[in-house]
Amino acid sequence: MFRRPLAALSLDRARPRPFTTPTPRTKAEAHAELAGLVERLLPAAVDEGSAAVLDAVLTAWAADWLQRVDTEHLDHLGALDRLVGMAEEAVAAAEAEHQSAAHRLRLADTDLTAARTRLGA
Numbered sequence: 001m002f003r004r005p006l007a008a009l010s011l012d013r014a015r016p017r018p019f020t021t022p023t024p025r026t027k028a029e030a031h032a033e034l035a036g037l038v039e040r041l042l043p044a045a046v047d048e049g050s051a052a053v054l055d056a057v058l059t060a061w062a063a064d065w066l067q068r069v070d071t072e073h074l075d076h077l078g079a080l081d082r083l084v085g086m087a088e089e090a091v092a093a094a095e096a097e098h099q100s101a102a103h104r105l106r107l108a109d110t111d112l113t114a115a116r117t118r119l120g121a
Contacts, residue, residue: 023064030061 024030037057041050 023061034058 024033034054034057037054
């Protein structure tokens with residue numbers, strides 16, 4: 001049976017996170033996950049250059065968060081546009097009904113004036 005050398009086994013453990021890993025949803029989750037990533041680093045391997053590795057993770061999280069916010073924003077804009085359209089339709093119907101009622105009122109007022117004139121004459 002083929003056995004891998006010890007160096008290869010330790011390299012297999014140090015794989016990057018898969019892309020299917022969900023992005024933390026809250027600040028507390030992100031902080032806990034980032035703390036876990038830092039703790040898994042070898043203590044002697046942490047130096048000023050280690051931050052660049054974690055910057056890529058944070059950048060990916062930020063991009064995912066922004067994408068979610070943009071998507072929710074577009075969804076809300078769509079819902080608002082729908083509501084505005086419904087309101088405009090209701091206003092147009094109310095204006096048409098108002099104009100019709102005002103026209104009927106003018107006709108009734110004209111008929112009332114004509115009836116008073118005939119009765120008074």
